[in-house]
Amino acid sequence: MSSQSKPMISRRQFFFIIVQTEIGVGVLSMPYDLHGIAKQDGWISLLITAFSLLIILFLLWMLAKRHPSLNFFQILERVFSKWPGKFIIVAYIIYFTSVSVLIVLLFGRMLSLWVLPSTPFWVLSILMVSVCLYLTASGLKIIARLYTSLSLFLFILIFLMVFCFSELEILYILPVAQSGWINIVKGANEGLLSYFGFIVTLVIYTYVEGKPKDKFKTVFWAHCFVTCFYLFVVLVSFTFFSTKEIALVQEPVLYMLKSFQFPIIARIDLFFLSIWVVSVATSFATYLFMTGMGLQTVFQKQSSILVTLAAISIFIISIFFGFESERLELLGNVVVFLGYAFGIFIPIFTLCISALRFKAKKEGGKQSE
Amino acid sequence: MNKVICVILSLLVLTGCWDQRHFKNYNLALSVGFDQLENGSIIETVSIPTIMGSPEGPLKPKVQIVSSKAPTTLDAREKIDQRISASFDPSKLQVVLVGEDLAKRDIYPVLDGFYRNPNSNLNARLAVVEGSAKEVISVKTPNESRVSQYITGLLESVVLGTYSTGENLQLISAELMEPGEDFTLPILKKVVQGDEQLVEYNGLGLFHNRSYTGEKIKQEDAVLFVLMQGQKGKRARITRKVNNDKAYEPLNYVTIKVMKIKRDLNVKVQGGEVKADLSLKISARILEYPHNQLVSLQIINKLSDRLTRVLTKDAKEIAAKTQSANSDVFSIGRRVKAYYPEVWNQMDWNKDYPNITITPKVEVDVKQHGIIN
Numbered sequence: 001m002s003s004q005s006k007p008m009i010s011r012r013q014f015f016f017i018i019v020q021t022e023i024g025v026g027v028l029s030m031p032y033d034l035h036g037i038a039k040q041d042g043w044i045s046l047l048i049t050a051f052s053l054l055i056i057l058f059l060l061w062m063l064a065k066r067h068p069s070l071n072f073f074q075i076l077e078r079v080f081s082k083w084p085g086k087f088i089i090v091a092y093i094i095y096f097t098s099v100s101v102l103i104v105l106l107f108g109r110m111l112s113l114w115v116l117p118s119t120p121f122w123v124l125s126i127l128m129v130s131v132c133l134y135l136t137a138s139g140l141k142i143i144a145r146l147y148t149s150l151s152l153f154l155f156i157l158i159f160l161m162v163f164c165f166s167e168l169e170i171l172y173i174l175p176v177a178q179s180g181w182i183n184i185v186k187g188a189n190e191g192l193l194s195y196f197g198f199i200v201t202l203v204i205y206t207y208v209e210g211k212p213k214d215k216f217k218t219v220f221w222a223h224c225f226v227t228c229f230y231l232f233v234v235l236v237s238f239t240f241f242s243t244k245e246i247a248l249v250q251e252p253v254l255y256m257l258k259s260f261q262f263p264i265i266a267r268i269d270l271f272f273l274s275i276w277v278v279s280v281a282t283s284f285a286t287y288l289f290m291t292g293m294g295l296q297t298v299f300q301k302q303s304s305i306l307v308t309l310a311a312i313s314i315f316i317i318s319i320f321f322g323f324e325s326e327r328l329e330l331l332g333n334v335v336v337f338l339g340y341a342f343g344i345f346i347p348i349f350t351l352c353i354s355a356l357r358f359k360a361k362k363e364g365g366k367q368s369e
Numbered sequence: 370m371n372k373v374i375c376v377i378l379s380l381l382v383l384t385g386c387w388d389q390r391h392f393k394n395y396n397l398a399l400s401v402g403f404d405q406l407e408n409g410s411i412i413e414t415v416s417i418p419t420i421m422g423s424p425e426g427p428l429k430p431k432v433q434i435v436s437s438k439a440p441t442t443l444d445a446r447e448k449i450d451q452r453i454s455a456s457f458d459p460s461k462l463q464v465v466l467v468g469e470d471l472a473k474r475d476i477y478p479v480l481d482g483f484y485r486n487p488n489s490n491l492n493a494r495l496a497v498v499e500g501s502a503k504e505v506i507s508v509k510t511p512n513e514s515r516v517s518q519y520i521t522g523l524l525e526s527v528v529l530g531t532y533s534t535g536e537n538l539q540l541i542s543a544e545l546m547e548p549g550e551d552f553t554l555p556i557l558k559k560v561v562q563g564d565e566q567l568v569e570y571n572g573l574g575l576f577h578n579r580s581y582t583g584e585k586i587k588q589e590d591a592v593l594f595v596l597m598q599g600q601k602g603k604r605a606r607i608t609r610k611v612n613n614d615k616a617y618e619p620l621n622y623v624t625i626k627v628m629k630i631k632r633d634l635n636v637k638v639q640g641g642e643v644k645a646d647l648s649l650k651i652s653a654r655i656l657e658y659p660h661n662q663l664v665s666l667q668i669i670n671k672l673s674d675r676l677t678r679v680l681t682k683d684a685k686e687i688a689a690k691t692q693s694a695n696s697d698v699f700s701i702g703r704r705v706k707a708y709y710p711e712v713w714n715q716m717d718w719n720k721d722y723p724n725i726t727i728t729p730k731v732e733v734d735v736k737q738h739g740i741i742n
Contacts, residue, residue, distance in 0.1 A: 114487045119387035130378075167540060171700065172547075174707030206566040229371035259539030266490075329394075 006207055011218045013144035014208045017286065018222035020147040021197035023154065023229060024283030025106045028251045028276060030194045030230065030238040035246045039179040040172060043234045043317055045187030050227040052188070053195055057345055060198075062098030063351040065212045066358065072203040073297035079354045086298055087088050088346065093294040093310075095342045099196065100287045100314045101321060102328075102335050103285055104128055107280045109323035114254065114273055132285040133311040136292055137304045140207055143289060153275045154229065160272050161236050161253070167237040174322050186210035187334070194230060196339045197283055198223070202347060203290050288314070387727075395458040399517035403442065403479045404468035407440035411471070411479065413445035414503040416516050417453060430514045434507050434651025440733060442479050450583045460488040465495050465538065466502040466557065472574070472581035479543060483538055489538035495523045497581055499558040508559055508566045520568060522558070527555055527570050529625070532591045534598060544576075549702020549718050551576050553594075556585055575696035578719070584694035592627075593680060594687050597649055597729065598699065599632035606656065611675040612690045620660065621741050623672065625653040628736065636704040638712050643725040645701045649684070654737040669735050676733040684729035692723045701725065 009017070014040030026033075073092070077085035104297070106333045109122045135143060177184065200221050208215050237252035250253045257268040265271050292307030299306060321327065388535055398415040406412060421492050437451050439445035450457045453560055465483070483489040498505050513519035515703040528535035533555040544552040573586040573594065576641045586594045605627035612621040631650040636643065653676070691698055702722060706713040711725035 096375050116388045123387070169543070169700075171542075171703050171707045175615060175710040178710055238541075242543035242550070244546040244548070248546075255539075261492050 007139055007141045009141060009144040009204075009207055009208050011208060011214060013148055014204070014215070015218050015225075016148040016151050017144055017204065018198070018201055019151065019154070019225055020235055020279065021200045021286040022195055022226045023279050024194075024197065024220075025103050025110075025280045026194035027230070027233060027251050027279065028110065030191070031234045031252045032246060032250050033190040033193070034187050034234060037190055037236070038172075038184045039242050040238055041179050041184050041223065042176055042190075043173070043231060043238065044177070045184050046191045046227070046230055046234055048188040049191035049195060050187060050223070050230075053192070053198060053221070054223060056348075057198060057201060057223060059351060060202040060215070060347050061205075061212070061216045061219060061323075063354060064202055066351075066354055068212065069205075069206060071206045071293065071297075073294050075354070076350065077297065079350050079357065081215045084353035089294050089298050091344060092346075093291055093298070095338050096287050096291040096294065097310065097317070098315055098331070098338065099335055100284055100291065101318050102331050103280060103284045103287065104314065104318040105321060105323045105328055105331070107284075107316070109278070110251070110273070110330065111277075112323075115270060121323065122315075122319050125315055128284060129288075129311050129315045129318075130280060132281055132306060133286050135281075136289040136311075137308055140204065140243050140289070142184075143285060150278055150282060153278050156275055157231070157272065157279075158232065160232070160257060160268055163268070164236060164240050164256050167259075168236065169242075170239055172239050173235070191230075192339065193332070193336055195226070196335075196343055197286065198349075199343045200286055200290065202292065265307055267360050277362045379736065386421055394455050394521055396453050396455045396461050398457055399465065399515065400464040400506055400520060401459065401462060401559045402466035402468065402498065402499045402506045402551065403471050404503055405474060406438065406470035410438055411445055412450065412503060413442055414499075414507050415449060415457070417457075418515050420515070423697045424616075432515055433517075436503055436601070442482050444483075446458075452480045456467045458488075459483070459486075460490055462490045462493040463517050464524065465493050466498050466505055466520070467495070467554075468498050468502040468716060469500065469581065471502075472497045472554075472568045472576075473527050473583060475579045476576075476581070477579045480538065480542075480545075481498065484542065490540075490573045494521060494535075494537055495541060496520070496524060496555045496557050496671070499556055499571060504559045505557055505568055508568055510566065523557070523568060524555060529603040530592070531595045531600070531602035532570060532588070532647065533573060534595055534600050535602075544581055544700075547703060549577075549697060549704075549706050549711075549713075551578070551696040551698050553586065553696075553698055554581075574741060575694040575698065576693060577694065582694040582696055584690060584696070586690065590683060590687055593683055593731075596630050596651065597632065597647060597687065598682060599630070601627065607653075607677060607680070609679045610658075611672065611679060622657075623655065623676070624657040625651075625676065625733070626656050628652045628654055634699060634704070636680070636701055636708065637710045638705065641712070643701070643712070643716075643721075644701070644707055645727045647684070647688070647699065647703075647727060647729040647731070649731045651731065652736045653733055655735060655739055658738075669738065673733050673735045677736070678730040679729060680733060684731050688727040688729050692725075692727065695719070695723050697722050698729075 001168055029040065038045045067078065070078060073166060075090050076088050080088060104125050107128060108121045111124055112121065135146065142143060205215065232292060233253060237246065240256045241249060241252055246252055254269045254272060257272050260268050288307065290316065291310045295306040295310060296302060391716065396417045398417050400416045402414040404412040417433045419431055419433060435449050437445045437448035442642055446457055467479065471479065471547045483491065508516055510519055527533045534553065536552060536554060541552050544550045553575055556571045558569050558571040562565050570588065572588045573585065573591050575582050575584045592607050596605060599602065606624055607627065608624040610621050611623050615621050629652045633648045635646040685733055702718040
């Protein structure tokens with residue numbers, strides 16, 4: 001099946017794909033979500049999430065390493081044999097689609113709340129979907145290159161937040177561990193939402209150049225980078241806003257920037273938001289790409305019509321769903337639940353089955369490089 | 370086919386059209402004031418600058434002052450909207466003034482609308498007005514065509530001169546909500562000088578939780594007070610009486626410029642009692658001391674000692690004042706909560722702040738004395 005030459009990407013590009021996929025729509029509201037449960041100790045929850053994810057990433061890597069020449073969907077087909085495998089792939093496609101819908105909805109809600117209150121949602125949705133469809137249709141290599149160059153924007157985001165440093169009050173995160181360890185561990189669940197892009201490491205693993213060990217190093221460093229970025233965001237917002245206040249502010253990062261002013265840019269928050277849109281687009285594009293990959297594996301067809309169909313259905317579903325708070329909350333919870341199932345449980349299950357079925361036998365030959 | 374796609378795609382670039390806001394359709398309100406009426410409703414006063422074209426000569430800026438009465442701020446805004454030519458838009462707001470009576474009740478209700486709306490400008494400066502805010506916004510000054518510019522300029526220079534901590538709408542919100550932390554706002558007052566109307570800075574109003582306590586730090590103590598909070602503007606000058614023996618009054622005074630400060634706030638709990646040590650080290654330069662006798666190190670040291678004594682006494686008075694007003698502007702409560710959470714849980718900070726011990730200590734070190742001795 002994978003007889004034709006695969007598009008290979010370098011490890012650096014792999015790094016940025018992971019980073020750009022993980023950092024996305026959640027970054028604006030993450031401090032608020034963490035605070036909702038773990039109060040000022042939300043940053044500890046974040047660290048707990050990061051550490052536990054590291055173990056899961058290691059397991060995912062183990063799975064991918066066992067089948068170096070196959071992508072994740074092909075692994076599923078091989079491990080579970082053809083039809084059950086296809087069934088699981090379809091489930092994954094549904095999962096990726098629902099994440100994509102959630103991303104578009106959250107994106108649309110944020111924009112209509114902050115900058116474009118009277119622009120109809122379908123316009124925002126079609127913009128996002130069409131741009132990302134265009135990107136995904138050009139293939140993994142182009143995506144990887146673009147993500148690498150877009151990563152410059154992440155540093156602008158960090159740079160903008162540095163402006164708040166004069167107003168930070170470290171006192172606000174003290175006393176440490178006041179909210180009790182149960183809440184802190186519960187808060188780790190909230191943190192996970194911002195990390196769900198990690199499944200991409202497994203899906204595109206086979207397209208990355210290099211030895212398995214080096215690839216894991218890349219995954220590790222990408223994960224560390226994302227964690228540091230999140231930790232920075234969380235600590236800045238926790239120390240800028242008082243403990244009481246952050247409970248009222250759903251997008252602390254934006255809100256914080258609203259009170260500052262550059263000589264030329266009066267509203268830094270809007271500036272920040274437009275850069276954030278890029279981060280959202282990169283996450284969305286990755287999910288769309290993975291959906292397309294799944295569809296191609298199911299139908300055994302290399303064609304961009306499949307991914308176009310997926311994009312159109314995401315667009316239509318998002319319009320009919322609408323970004324009403326309650327429904328969005330529900331969808332968010334469903335996606336988190338599915339995230340546990342598809343991001344953690346099924347891959348580990350696959351790993352176990354794979355270990356049982358292919359005990360001694362190695363995957364056919366080393367990958368040619 | 371490709372052309373068709375290009376045309377369709379370029380349509381997407383036009384998305385801004387839904388949310389465009391033409392300047393001609395809006396009247397930008399630059400300053401807004403709120404006052405309390407006896408019956409509980411609010412008077413909102415705004416100043417709206419417009420530029421009037423005249424047949425000959427240059428364009429003339431004009432300011433329109435509109436005010437209305439309503440139970441809430443947004444309701445009042447609607448009423449203002451119905452009195453002016455275009456829509457009222459607060460997104461470029463520069464100053465928010467709150468009348469004394471309103472501030473004494475609760476300032477949060479009038480600010481909520483600003484916090485909630487993504488368009489509002491949270492950089493806007495905030496001040497309390499002695500008397501009514503309407504009076505200050507309606508001040509007609511000959512030199513400044515716009516009252517908002519006048520008040521913003523005034524508030525900014527107050528910050529530069531270390532007379533105020535430079536709070537804006539966003540920066541007070543943390544202290545507004547967090548228990549164990551309070552804040553101050555500059556107080557403005559309308560004064561009449563001959564036939565001219567002016568606005569004057571008149572000290573810092575101490576707040577407790579969300580309301581003005583009615584107590585204020587006087588204008589002459591404000592610099593020391595802001596320094597005690599560990600903040601310093603571009604310049605900070607303090608004038609104090611250091612001698613008593615000279616017959617001619619100016620000879621008894623010295624004016625120093627604060628070059629550098631180092632502030633430490635130590636909060637301890639000893640035997641269930643909260644003790645706060647506030648130490649402030651000032652390195653200073655003499656700006657004015659009309660004696661021409663700053664020749665020896667001894668005299669300079671003596672002057673430093675005297676200033677240390679006088680300022681420590683003043684600092685004690687300031688600390689006592691914040692306690693009698695029950696306004697924890699030094700965030701001592703938040704520190705207790707941070708470092709001694711068990712103690713904090715047993716205390717009711719709203720009642721206990723006046724009973725804690727605050728020991729301020731100011732040390733002045735005269736480092737320079739200008740270009741003459």
